[in-house]
Amino acid sequence: MSIKPFGVEIINGPQHWAIIQQQQGKGTIQLTGISSVMEGDVPVSAQVYARLVMEDGTGDVVSWTRCLMGDRGAWKLLLTDIPAGGLYRLETCLRLEERQPMELATRGDMIHHIGVGDIWVIAGQSNAAGYGRGAVSDPPMLGVHLLRHNGKWDLATHPFNESTQTRQSLNGEPVNPGHSPYLAFAKQVREETGIPIGLLQTALGGSPLSRWNPDEEGDLYRNMMNVIESAGGSVRGMLWYQGCSDCDEGNAASYLDRFCRMAEYWRSELCNKKLPILTVQLNRNAGYAEGEEGNHGWGKVRDAQRMAAMKLDQVYVVPSLDSPLSDxxxxxxxxxxxxxxxxxxxxxAGVYGKAVPPRAPNIIKAEVGRSLREGKLTVLLEFGDVAGELFAVGPGERIFSIHDEAGVEGVAQWRILDKNKVELALPRTLQGAACVHGYYEANPSAFPILDTGTYMPMLAFYGVAIQQEDKGE
Known part of the structure; x- marks a missing residue:
């Protein structure tokens, strides 16, 4: 025996587990639906109500509110100024007459696990999609949610980029993905800011920057914007990890300009000139065997990632060369x-303003030294963003190389001076204009120089000009 539906039905509104992007600490929920009375009821003046409550049972966030009624039981409601936080539960009911106690009103649909907070978009290639393999403790957390490929919000759990019942075929992985860095990211932000975090996974393994740049192919850019629109059209920031597929000589040389242009498109379409973009400088390719020419492509892309964070406001970069690999x-x-x-x-720190951003050591100057070391010419490197002091885990490792008209040559002897300077003892006299590289190879030293204040390694760099005294005529 079938029972005729009755009460309040929500036709349009947030999904279960949805994160609603806050605007200046407030969120908005728009609802529409239909209502009907239970067979045998004789309503005097049927009226739909809705409220928002704390899901932990601590009380109302928005008390019972009358909805605007239309023809044949249709109704709608716009809830504004919902405070950032949650998780919330949205409840509806149908009151058959004005004096009826709300507790005895006819049933209505509910939406569970709603958060008002910040949405971050994951974009890039395989290390953004998440390909970590092996066991680790990284459990889910209420208030950290993921819009899955099937178009439904869910509690965020690994793997993020799996494509069950996908609506995002363009960024579906060819194999099952694994562990991602962004659950750990979102949980820590959630804990330190107190607001729910939503994640949109749009990355695709192996994708070059051209697929994210509207000036080139741009298909993954358009896919990303469609996903953002499906989540409400507004986000807090971008999580970008990409570059391995652009380390060929042609693409590497133009990476900085193309990245900056891509970021400009993102910010324009999302109507936020200072949209935060958090990036990761490339880790190593431990299986690289393509020779010295290819090493320069990796160096150029890493340096472009370093320079982008210096050139563009609200673009940040963290190093990864000390991160262990699964393959x-x-x-x-x-x-x-x-x-x-x-x-x-x-x-x-940088986006939410709760501290000074913990930046990695970054080279700011290279100049020929004023004195010789054991009869050899020296070059002095100076680093900014050193919170403690520079520390060498593996002294004697080949980390730096000079590059001049005679070619590239590794520097075998170097030492740390003061808290933020490194002195290189050059293997030969510089020939003409010269520059210095640090960790530029595809698979550089496994023992990077660290900052004792943050324990982050220095950012890799490429082609930093060495200042030389004019010799005159």
């Missing part, structure tokens, strides 16, 4: 936890 190129779950934590600290 020759993908960060392991332990490495993802490390990177997720770094990104979270950067977001909490």
């Amino acid at each position: 020759i190129i993908h960060n392991s779950p332990a490495g993802n936890l490390l990177l997720g934590g770094r990104l979270a600290k950067m977001a909490v």
Whole structure:
């Protein structure tokens, strides 16, 4: 025996587990639906009500509110100024007459686990999609939710980029993905800001920057914007991890300009000139075997990532060269936890303004030294953003190389001076204009120079000009 539906039905509104992007600490929920009385009831003046309550049982956020009634039981409601927070539960009911107690009103649909907070978009290639393999403790957290490929919000759990019942076929992975850095990121931001965090996964393994740049192919850019629109059209920021597929000579040389242009498109379409973009400088390719020429492409892309954070406001970069791998190129779950934590600290400080952003050591100057060391010419490197002091985990490792008209040559002897300077003892006299590289190879030293204040390695750099005294005539 079928029972005729009755009460309040929500036709349009947030999904269960949805995160609603806040605007200046407030959120908005728009609802529409239909209502009908139970067979045998004789309503005097049927009226739909809705309210928003704390899901932990601590009380109302928005008390019972009359909805605007239309023909044949249709109704609608716009709830504004909902405070950032949650999780919330939205309840509806149908009051058959004005004096009827709300507790005895006819049933209505409910929406569970709603948060008003910030949405972050994940974009890039495989290390953004999440390919970490192996066991690690990284459990879900209420208030950290994910819009899955099937178009439904859910509690965020690994793997993020799996494509069950996908509506996002364009960024579906060819194999099952694994562990991602962004659950750890979102949980830490949630804990330190107190607001729910939503994640939109739009990354695709192996994708070059051209697929994210409207000036080039741009298909993944358009896919990303469609996903953002499906989540309400507004986000707090971007999580970008990409570059391995652009390390060929042609694409590497133009990476900085193309990234900046891409960021400009993102910000324009999302109507936010200062949209935060958190990036990761490339880790290593442990299986690289394509020769010295290819090394320069990796160096150029890493340097472009370093320079983008210096050139563009609200673009941040964290290093990854100390992150362990699951295979020759993908960060392991332990490495993802490390990177997720770094990104979270950067977001909490730089985006949410709760501290000074913990930046990695970044080269600011290279100049020929004023004195010789054991009869050799020296070059002095000076670094900014050093919170403690520079510390060498593996002294004697080949980290730096000089590049001049005679070619590229590694520097075998170097030492740390003061808290933020490194002195290189050059293997030969510089020939003409010269520059210095640091960690530029596809698979550089496994023992980077660290900052004792943050324990982050220095950012890799490429082609930093060495200032030389004019010799005159």
